[in-house]
Amino acid sequence: MAAFLQKLFKSRKPTAPDRKTASRAQPDAVPAEDKRADLRDEQLQALQAAPTQEVAASLAIDGLTADIRLRAAEQLQGAELLQRVQKQAKGRDKGVYQLVRQKLQVIREELTRQEAVSGTIATLISNARDQAKSDDTKLYGARLDTLLNQWAAVESSATPDQLSEFLQSVHRCRERVVDMQAARVEEKRQREQQLQRDETLALMAQTxxxxxxxxxxxxxxxxxxxxxxxxxxxxxxxxxxxxxxxxxxxxxxxxxxxxxxxxxxxxxxxxxxxxxxxxxxxxxxxxxxxxxxxxxxxxxxxxxxxxxxxxxxxxxxxxxxxxxxxxxxxxxxxxxxxxxxxxxxxxxxxxxxxxxxxxxxxxxxxxxxxxxxxxxxxxxxxxxxSFQARMQLLTAQLRELTDWQGFATEPKQIALCEQMEHLAEQPIEPEAKSERIKELQQEWRDLGGSSDRTLWSRFKQASDKAYEPCKTYFKAKSGLKKANLAQRKAICAELEHFVNSADWNTIDWKAVDHILQTARQEWKSAWPIEFRDNRQVQKQFDELLKKLEAPIDQEHQKNEALKRAIVEQAQALTEHQPLQEAMNKAKALQSDWKAVGITRHREDRKLWQAFRKACDEIFARRDTERSEQQQATKEADTAAEALLQQVASVNFDQNAQALEQTATALRSLDAAQVSAVVKERIQREKQRLSQAVSAQKLKAGISEWQTLVLVRTEGEAPAGGTFPDKWTALAESVGELSDQELVIRAEILAGVPSPEADQQKRMVIQVQRLAEGMGSAEKSDDALQSIEALVASWCIQSAGQPADPSLASRLNSALDNLITN
Known part of the structure; x- marks a missing residue:
């Protein structure tokens, strides 16, 4: 590596002997130029091969060309290497020197920012811990919200342990908030109950x-x-x-x-x-x-x-x-x-x-x-x-209490001193503590001060001690102003980048509106700030807002025009017929309304009110029709109720013709107009009338049968044409039975007991009926038809033979039982 570095970074200026050799060997100039080009190529290859920081630092100092030295300096990261390169480049390479200096400034600013964030995190954790332990419940929820908002800005920089410690304190704070809310709810319930008791007693007394x-x-x-x-x-x-x-x-x-x-x-x-x-x-x-x-x-x-x-x-x-x-x-x-x-x-x-x-x-x-x-x-x-002595005693006690009240000022002032001393020891948020200090000082003034200088000095010293951390806080607040200024500059930079790079033809307008609102909120949150420093930044922010609001306003106007058109369509539907079609179109317009993009809040509210009014008018027509239908139903119910009362007063023992007339009157009612309850009552009355008519017809028919039964006791039978046509077939279906058996069978069907002498015979007949698959479980219609067949056999098959009057009486008694049942 050392040989490579020596070869790569050998001096660009030849030594003296080399110069002499060069002067003596002029023909070798072209090969020396080739070596220089080879060296430049080697240095470029070294930069492209992701060199180490040491290699990049050497290239930034001894690179063959300014471009190589700048490219090498751009790859430097560590503050120590940057400082070394800056020291060596000073006075030799201005470009490298400025670049390295800027990178060092960025690193220093980042370190400063990290230290500030770390300090903020530690302060917020401490404040959250103090908030969880604090006994001051004034503005408790607001102070907790302030802590959470401040934490949100630095949460990403917190360690897991710091995050856990902060969240534990917040959890305890929220539990206290819940407890305070529950206490307020309980107090409200107690007051409401007291009010209800007082009102109850007052109402009872008045009654x-x-x-x-x-x-x-x-x-x-x-x-x-x-x-x-x-x-x-x-x-x-x-x-x-x-x-x-x-x-x-x-x-x-x-x-x-x-x-x-x-x-x-x-x-x-x-x-x-x-x-x-x-x-x-x-x-x-x-x-x-x-x-x-x-x-x-x-x-x-x-x-x-x-x-x-x-x-x-x-x-x-x-x-x-x-x-x-x-x-x-x-x-x-x-x-x-x-x-x-x-x-x-x-x-x-x-x-x-x-x-x-x-x-x-x-x-x-x-x-x-x-x-x-x-x-x-x-x-x-x-x-x-009896009350005189008690009145005098209580009056004297009140007078004594009034006298002692004059001595109550000093204890109250002592209590204020104790409260102020307690407040001085409490780790409360500075602004809340400052407000509480002012309140206690006002209470002291309301008591008129004190002539006891010792007591006043005690209160003054406690006040100064309590306000001491507030001084530090308000002093530190100036540092917050600088941080807020930096925050506002960052907001301007982000807005400027967004405005310059946005494609307004395909942009998401809701996202743009959200960005605009967020920028305003963050700008407002970056407060307090020094007024003088904020002038230029505020001007830049206002200009960027204008650039951002211009296309948003155009989009607002376009969408508001669409909503106006929807309102006009809805207003046109208020008189549209048929109503169901108007309602369906109104529902479709409501969907169209939701699909329209962003609008101004105030204008949108006006348009929505007009649209809602038109839709309400459309659906109010449906309610009106329903009301008219309900009124028609009510009138029909009233008319039906009157007729039902008449039907209720009808005697069902009347003849069948009168009952048929009443049933016809019921059938004339329009069942489609009346309510379900009245319709059910009408149906029940129709059924009752129908049963009554059937009963009257049955009674008339049985009475006629009884007459024919008695005719046989006189030894004569009416001509065959006087009997009903179906009786001949019915009589044949019965078979050849004696009068006694006919009567017993009729008594069995009618549920009438037979005389003691015929009990044995009756039992035999019942067994025979069971064997034939007949029994007591016969339907009423089948039993009536069976009895009619027995009467037909009595009158037709035994015609001309006088019947026993006692048997005829028993047969008619069985028929009477059918009428009563």
């Missing part, structure tokens, strides 16, 4: 007050009161679920609800006993009351148990008179009621005042005392006497 002023001539609505009771019970149950309720509030609710329940119970008993009360009133007016009426009145009054404090209904007055209980004067009762209500309110207020005084709540105590005094003044002497 009871209204009932106390209810006129004696009117009876309160039982349904309304019952609904109110159930609603408020459920409301109170939800308002007290999983929460602590004050005893006084719970007692107030239970007292109000008990009074309401007693009142509802009394109203319910009056409603149930209304007829009895009216009867007692009539007996009293006719002066026909007897001891039994008085006893009955006593029982009713006891059952009703009308609550005290409420005016009794006039309906109870006759019962009271009969029972010997005259009606109490309403006015006196109202006065007594008001006094009692004021006394109850005063007692509750005094209890609340005692609690407030024990809790040292001066403002609340003053308000409660004022309210109590108002209630106390409303009482007469008899009712106020």
């Amino acid at each position: 009871l007050e209204d009932l106390r002023h209810q006129p004696a001539e009117e009876l309160a609505s039982l349904a309304s009161l019952d609904a109110l009771q159930k609603t408020q019970e459920n409301r109170w149950l939800e308002a007290t679920r999983d929460t602590q309720v004050e005893k006084q509030q719970q007692k107030a609710y239970e007292a109000s609800m008990m009074a309401l329940r007693n009142y509802i119970s009394a109203i319910r008993h009056i409603t149930q006993a209304k007829e009895s009360l009216l009867a007692l009133s009539a007996a009293l007016e006719l002066e026909e009351a007897n001891p039994e009426d008085r006893e009955r009145a006593l029982i009713l009054l006891k059952e009703i148990n009308w609550p005290q404090g409420f005016p009794a209904p006039a309906l109870l007055e006759p019962a009271r008179k009969l029972a010997g209980k005259p009606k109490a004067p309403i006015k006196a009762n109202d006065d007594l009621k008001q006094q009692q209500a004021s006394a109850d309110s005063l007692k509750i207020t005094l209890d609340q005042l005692e609690d407030a005084l024990e809790a040292k709540q001066l403002k609340e105590s003053r308000q409660l005392l004022k309210t109590a005094q108002q209630y106390f003044k409303a009482l007469d002497h008899r009712h106020s006497k």
Whole structure:
């Protein structure tokens, strides 16, 4: 390698002896030039063969040509070699010297940047750790978001351990955020429940007050009161679920609800006993009351148990008179009621005042005392006497609390000192800490300062100590301005490269719009920045934005024109017929709308509102048609309901002709117009009428059969033409049977028991029927046809032979059973 380097980098200037030899041997000049060309070729080949850094450094210094030296210098990477080459090239090769110097500057800037990033990463990790431990919850979520945004810019440069440590702290911070959100939700739920309880108590109190002023001539609505009771019970149950309720509030609710329940119970008993009360009133007016009426009145009054404090209904007055209980004067009762209500309110207020005084709540105590005094003044002497001593005691306690309140300033100032000293020890974000320092200082000023210089010095020293890290932060903020300036220059460079290299004919406009928005956001994020340094960069950024916005504006205008055309088409469809075609076209326009490219937000919103309005009008026509259809259905249901009520009043025992007329009226209804429920009712009524008609026809036919059955008992038979045509075939299908067997078979089919004497015969016939594949499971139509065949055999095959009247009676009884079943 040493021989190769010596051969490759031998001096371009010949030594003195060489010059002498050259002067003596002039004919050898051409071969020396060839050697120089060979050396240049060897150096070029060495550069093309990816030489080592040492070889490249030697070529950068001793390369035969300036081009070789520059190409070799471009391949140098290490700072140490670059410094060595720079030192040797100084004064010898300006091009190599400048190139190496620039590369060294880039390396130094990269090292500086890496150090800054490393410092930022360490600071962010420390801040995240401090944030996870901090007790200051003010702007907690905003501070966490700031940390995350700052971390996103340096995350790619962090090591796995640094990333893990930062994410662990962030995880703890997010857990605290979730806990704080849960606490706020729980607090909101508690407030909502408290509001619901207060509203429930207020509504109950107002309802009871209204009932106390209810006129004696009117009876309160039982349904309304019952609904109110159930609603408020459920409301109170939800308002007290999983929460602590004050005893006084719970007692107030239970007292109000008990009074309401007693009142509802009394109203319910009056409603149930209304007829009895009216009867007692009539007996009293006719002066026909007897001891039994008085006893009955006593029982009713006891059952009703009308609550005290409420005016009794006039309906109870006759019962009271009969029972010997005259009606109490309403006015006196109202006065007594008001006094009692004021006394109850005063007692509750005094209890609340005692609690407030024990809790040292001066403002609340003053308000409660004022309210109590108002209630106390409303009482007469008899009712106020029992509260006088308690009022005096609580007034004195409030006066004492007011006196002590004047000594509360110093403890509060001591507390502010302690808070400031605690704040000085907390690793909080400087800006948040600065804000908290200002708040505590304002609270100190609100207290009017302090004449105690020692206390003031303590507060001042704590303030200065707490603000010390903030000074460092705001000083370091100037360095941040420089970094933001560099960031803005980089944004300008990237935008300029994009604008110059973009192909506007095939470009993705959504991506361009996204780049524009991102550039603006990143430009805004690079803040704070020094105003003077930002002037030139801001000017460059504005010019690049204009170049980028010009083609975007053209694309906006083109797309907005397309959307205007879509709006016009939609507006034209508002009157288009048929409606279904208009709706289909509107849906297609909605798809076309989505396919249009980018537009300006404000203009797009206006166009969208116009397009949406047109589409709403189109689909509103469908709703109108549906509404008209529903109205037609409603009218048809009303008409059908009237006819159904008439059908319901029809007696199904009427003759078949009347029932057929009713069925014809039902069939005249347009089933296509009515609702499904009414249509089903119509179908059921048609079926019932059809069954009734069939039953009437069956009854008429059986009555005719019974007449023919009795004819045989007279020994005569009607002429063959008087029987139905099918009877001859039916009679032949039965075969030769005796009258007794015909009757027994009819009784079996009709489910009628036979006499004891014919039981053996009946059993034989039943066995025979089973053997023939017939039995009790015959259908009703088959059984009726079988009985008709038996009647036909009775009348035709045995014609001319007198029948036993008892057998004829049994046969007709079996036929009667068919009618009843």
